[in-house]
Amino acid sequence: MYFKRKIDGFLADWKNNHSRKPLIVKGARQIGKTESILHFANENYENVVYINFALDKKYTTIVNDGYDVETVVKNITLINPSTRFIPDKTLIVFDEIQEYPDIATSLKAFNLDKRYDVICSGSMLGINYRKIHSNSVGSKTDYEMFSMDFEEFLWAKGYEDKAINSILEHMISLTPFSETELSVYKSLFLDYCVLGGMPDVIKGYIKTGTFSQSLEIQGQIRLDYEEDVRKYAEGLDQAKIISVYRSIPAQLAKENKKFQFSIIDKKARSREYTGCIEWLIDAGVVTECKCLNYPELPLKGNVDNSKYKLYYPDTGLLISTLDEEAQEDLRVNKNLGVYKGALYENFVAEAFVKQGLGLFYYKKDNSTLEEDFFVRSKNELIPVEVKSNNDSSKSLNALIKNDRYADIKHGIKLGDFNIGYTNNIYTFPYFCAFMLKAYLHKWD
Template sequence: MAAVYLKRKIDGYLAAWKYDPNRKPLIVKGPRQVGKTESILRFAEDSYKNVVYINFVEEPKYKLITEDGYKTDDIIRNISRMDPSKRFEPGETIIIFDELQEYPEIATSLKFFKMDGRFDIICCGSLLGIHYKRIESNSVGYKTDYEMTSLDFEEFLWAKGYDRTAIEDMLWHMETLKPFNQTEMKVFGNLFLDFCILGGMPAVLREYIQKGTFEGTLDIQKQLLEDYREDIRKYADGMDQTRILNVFEQIPVQLAKNNKKFQISKVAKGARFKDYRGCIEWLRDAGIIRICYCLNFPELPLKGNHGDTKYKIYFFDTGLFVALLDDEAQEDLRANKNLGVYKGALYENIVGEALSKCGYGLYYYKREDSTLEEDFFVRTQQSLMPVEVKAKRETAKSLRTLIESDKYPDIQYGLKFTAGNVGVSDNIYTLPYFCTFLLKTYLKRAEEHLPEQEYADGTP
């Protein structure tokens, strides 16, 4: 059976990039196996007469193509010597340098390819964040970056056959506060729970789409996790390998606690923050985790308004987070859709993942005396908006305090994600979890005229 191609958001980006007369060489970053190479090759084969694909892991001999220098003619000449079948027709050729992390020096050539202008260039690879200072210094001003992640819920819906009409209908419910009907809530709620369990890794979703069941998906997720562990062993230096792996394994355990702040002291016996500082950043730069920083105070601006020692850590893909849970929790979750002790952690990770995929930085707030705590904050052009994630239909005490108190002048409205329907009460807008991926679009549209309405048949 031919592999199903999963439509991705990068498809439209690549098409627009090709038709930009001022396009620069493109670097596509992202964690391993999120579909970078597949999407790029599909685009290249559909859009160019000649595709020159070079993979520095599979064919390390190509690291020699710069031995005569980084100018376009020197590189083309050396590629042709190694493989005379490769064709270089100006205006009709794209060159793809894959696994860039194995040979970041090739980024020096991007300046010359841009100045030459005869060939289009795309570079991609995993773990690029680890080497990115080097890549950036070699190509500054002569490349464009695109960060690719695993599929978000919108791309998951595309894979399930839903089109733009369904997405616009969701936005309409959010903007008008007209409740979803029971069928919509059940269908989208179940799809969203499936997405929470599966995550957005293409190999996992392809198995799910083709078989129509969860069969085999956990095995694929566990293999992906093992691949990530192997990457840590391969690319991390010395003692840091063990410490990075310790952090990696501890994330679901610490998210399951009531106090979800990541505590280095719990990672290993005698662990100290100063010993682990670089390990957290390594995982972040590799794209494997998202760090959610604790604000010094809930006010604008967000950047610079936080310390470096208080944070929560989320997996970049909730399906992989789920696959790290203990076997009993796995079985209960997949067979009975019972989230158990991990319920709050699961929903918080999925909302954090969705916010990150929307392009938001992740921030939370917890007052020193623990009397006020908020899960996330996003900013609009005009204000700061607290975002609460509720696994149960509870009152949002901290959210109300932030909105109503004169101490927080940047905050006028709040958002709450729950398993319930849309609604509004006391300037708190309630939305179903499955709408999280639309938050940035929703806030952008609502920026000038958030409706002043009373409660509307949803969970307040």
Template sequence: MDLLKRKIDQDLADWKKNPDRLPLIVKGARQIGKTESIRSFGRTHYKNIIEINFALQKQYKGIFDNGFEVDTIVKNISLINPNLEFVPGETLFFFDEIQDCINCATSLKAFRLDGRFDVICSGSMMGINYNEIESNSVGFKEDYEMYSMDFEEFLWAKGYCGEQIEDLYQHMLQIKPLSELEQTVFSDIFREYMVIGGMPAIVNTFVKNNHYGGTLKMQQQILLDYEEDITKYASGLDKTKILNVYRKIPVFLGRSNKKFCISKVERGARNREYVGVVDWLENAGMINVCYCMELPELPLKGNYDPDNYRIYFRDTGLLIGSLDEEVQEDLRANKNFNTYKGAVYENIVGDMLVKQGYPLYFYKNTKGTVEMDFFVRDADSLIPVEVKANDGATISLNNLISQEKYGDIAYGIKLGNKNIGFNGKFYTFPYFLTFFLKRFLKERKK
């Protein structure tokens, strides 16, 4: 597979420049490109890489059996492979699939205190194993969460350069409409991204072949791999219940209110029987959970109903892969989507917000007269974000902005198949600019 440019590349380079760098744990779902990115970084920045995969090379699990002193670990690695070199200051230890070896996380404190070698760990962080890893080496490691490719990385894969992408942002910042050609070209590419998603192997195949052939099969295989991981790693929880929830996500997204109801996952199911299941899937990097706010006001955290939520796939391509085989064609042609059209757009906007560091919240009042898809915030105010699959009315958005009882809301954002604009109440942006939202809200007033 050709190596795709990723945002983690620069983040790892910045980590290397920091003289006080801590051992790094790169966590995230499977098959999002963690291993390839870390391996490429290691080759570029170090003379030697000691790469150990605890899932594939089980003989290395014993390197911590005699304690966690770095000299002891190095000696034990050398016993297994005497050809490796350990040059202080020029060697990176890359421990992959650390969820299969909890002792590895304990060793990070020793590596940090020793100081001769840099360490990067990676893993799918599934289930209770990650909780064990979290409690080890506190204060002696740094966590980094990696996601599947965002739309900017997809544009890089398609050959667009930083200057072209920055020009898009300047249009957004200056509220300057895009040309018809720009709007058409980037809308078409965004529709490709919606169908393909951000899994690097799938993106690579699509870009190389310049057609969708084989991509649906790859998406479906990743979904099967994730189910296999659930069966393998969900210790302490009922694996059947986790699979039940994971497989039902498309069903609830296809309903008008999209609310996820445990009672409808299986006959007679109760919330108390499913405690921890949704958290497990979220911690594993497989889903995004969007909670209903009790009131549309600040602060966001502590102002939501933990039992009222929607579940989205972390990668929209996997949502597409979970649906009927005809769906890819339908989405490309922009037809036959009905309720699912809104679900796919909401899923991808939620994914783009999470990749910028936003938690997900929505609002729907008890009467159902005011409803909003997402909320973000700037330094001063709460910002409703409306996702419009069709060019319909924006009654809820106008009410939230205009009515005095919603005092924390000063303006809003409407995302749709629209050009850039501002009507004094809310900004209008095309979907494909959503990945710039956090930067825009930070720089807007400047």
């Protein structure tokens, strides 16, 4: 069972580009990188050479004699004489390159040679990507992959692009969803929140129509992430990295979701953990939301590096950390209970990251003025509020109405309600979050 993924279109465009360079697909473990690459390879190439440096350690010598194409090809065929290399018809897949980052140096030669296409892949866990980038700068294309987003989930459920695009059409025209549309999409969205986007979890759900085994798979993925910390996090306190990762659900359950080291240890100091957080971000297993110094454009460079929020890049993994009673309530009754604020906010952060939108928030010192996220159109800064209830949006209204915030003219509110517009605030159901970047393109 192969699920259609966003990377499929990117790979097709890459192959159709006559000046294509070797490609490096980055992303966290178990999000479907290898499966998608091999599906594309087998559909589009007469000959595929697949080398997994984690499983086939014997290949971790193929550049010892030089980085030129002839030497690399010769050494591969020495190790496995049955391997064929057909010029202009062969794709070479180097998988798990975090185990053998030296292979990246050969990409310059492959880029100049042009006889063979090359795709490299590896989990960001353990990838010393700075080294890989420096060894291949100018000779590669990068693609960052994530677990399945809500649109990919809808594809897996059998929904066609026409039905999915109608969500965007509703948003642009400000046409409320019908009761049937709202009910169906809300139900699908809640299923997706509980499941997350890990392909193995989605496959079990599609196959059985239930959440059976999803928690077990999610728990194992989290354990595998922690095991990779022990395997790859050299020169850092591995226990501190794991303690940061495990603390995120408790951090998000707070009313003030700013990351606080005291949640981990009352005596903890930020300088002791900074490298640990950076490692987790580089590994792709947490995402960072930066605090703005002031709610104005531009966003980049306008941040307070001492304040940030951390999220799981897959809400299903976050939900799998909750206690057993909450798990049962979520999976059976779809009741998010006391966790709903944290879970919905994490989902929106996840949706933004998967669209390539940056994560920014604002909290004014010694004030109740706080906004969950910010995005931008061509000329506007747009605060985005995630509502877990129907309370008034005091901060959102204050940002829009106060002349001091000159870049802010409108706001967006995501919650458990239909499409609407009042007092310069656009309201959308939670499930619309995955379409926000496309919607913003229509804004100006």
